Amino acid sequence: MDARLFLEDLYVGQTFISGTFHLDEQQVIDFATIYDPQVFHTDPEKATDSFFKGHAASGWQTAAVTMHLIVTSIPIDCGIIGIGGDLTWLRPVRPGDTLKAESKVTNIQISKSKPDRGVVSWLVETKNQHDEVVQNLTTKILVFRKKP
Amino acid sequence: MDARLFLEDLYVGQTFISGTFHLDEQQVIDFATIYDPQVFHTDPEKATDSFFKGHAASGWQTAAVTMHLIVTSIPIDCGIIGIGGDLTWLRPVRPGDTLKAESKVTNIQISKSKPDRGVVSWLVETKNQHDEVVQNLTTKILVFRKKP
Numbered sequence: 001m002d003a004r005l006f007l008e009d010l011y012v013g014q015t016f017i018s019g020t021f022h023l024d025e026q027q028v029i030d031f032a033t034i035y036d037p038q039v040f041h042t043d044p045e046k047a048t049d050s051f052f053k054g055h056a057a058s059g060w061q062t063a064a065v066t067m068h069l070i071v072t073s074i075p076i077d078c079g080i081i082g083i084g085g086d087l088t089w090l091r092p093v094r095p096g097d098t099l100k101a102e103s104k105v106t107n108i109q110i111s112k113s114k115p116d117r118g119v120v121s122w123l124v125e126t127k128n129q130h131d132e133v134v135q136n137l138t139t140k141i142l143v144f145r146k147k148p
Numbered sequence: 149m150d151a152r153l154f155l156e157d158l159y160v161g162q163t164f165i166s167g168t169f170h171l172d173e174q175q176v177i178d179f180a181t182i183y184d185p186q187v188f189h190t191d192p193e194k195a196t197d198s199f200f201k202g203h204a205a206s207g208w209q210t211a212a213v214t215m216h217l218i219v220t221s222i223p224i225d226c227g228i229i230g231i232g233g234d235l236t237w238l239r240p241v242r243p244g245d246t247l248k249a250e251s252k253v254t255n256i257q258i259s260k261s262k263p264d265r266g267v268v269s270w271l272v273e274t275k276n277q278h279d280e281v282v283q284n285l286t287t288k289i290l291v292f293r294k295k296p
Contacts, residue, residue, distance in 0.1 A: 035212035038227045059230055060215050064183035064208045079186045081199055082207055088232035
């Protein structure tokens with residue numbers, strides 16, 4: 001993480017593997033209580049009768065954990081400044097799961113109006129400890145060139 | 149919020165206005181410390197020199213707050229079960245901002261293989277206290293029909 005990356009250091013196909021993030025039951029409940037107050041996220045017992053057939057993390061918590069994994073594994077010099085993202089949740093994340101993220105550069109677009117920067121597109125797969133993909137994220141991040 | 153909604157209660161163009169969610173400085177720091185540890189989100193002082201020219205909430209916190217606003221304003225009977233979403237962040241959310249969400253049904257697709265359910269598409273605009281849109285979200289939610 002010492003080497004800070006600029007736009008000219010990135011290339012299509014470049015891949016970054018993150019560390020891991022362990023999500024315990026209390027973290028799932030704490031997040032859901034504030035941001036996604038639904039019984040299948042907040043109440044381990046009542047969740048057994050729900051669509052998810054058990055306690056599941058909010059998809060938005062999976063997205064937030066993925067951001068932690070991106071921030072700590074892709075050392076862009078100016079930080080990770082996202083313009084937006086497109087998420088698909090493929091299977092539930094359960095309390096006790098350990099997540100990791102694999103981020104691949106899919107496109108690099110130099111800005112025509114502001115030549116000091118570009119927009120880098122990524123595909124980020126978030127996987128659980130069984131190597132199952134729980135979320136796909138495509139996202140665009142602003143990256144600057146080295147200052148001359 | 150007493151009337152629980154089923155698939156047949158929803159129609160294209162139907163709009164739900166949420167309550168509000170006030171985001172204070174400590175909440176911005178707490179979220180970022182866990183999920184988006186970058187100085188422009190975690191450190192109000194150092195953030196002044198950053199791309200955001202001041203302390204800004206993580207976009208993923210804006211998304212999470214939006215989920216709270218959706219869950220508490222759209223009384224779908226089975227809860228809000230999202231398949232995914234496409235986010236665009238249009239301007240920074242600052243500590244002290246008060247957010248609200250306006251959710252509009254844009255499409256309803258009955259499942260061919262499982263006629264007891266459908267997928268409802270939404271456009272959700274998240275606005276600050278100045279009525280400026282800070283985030284657009286298009287999302288698809290699973291909704292069940294009334295049981296016969």
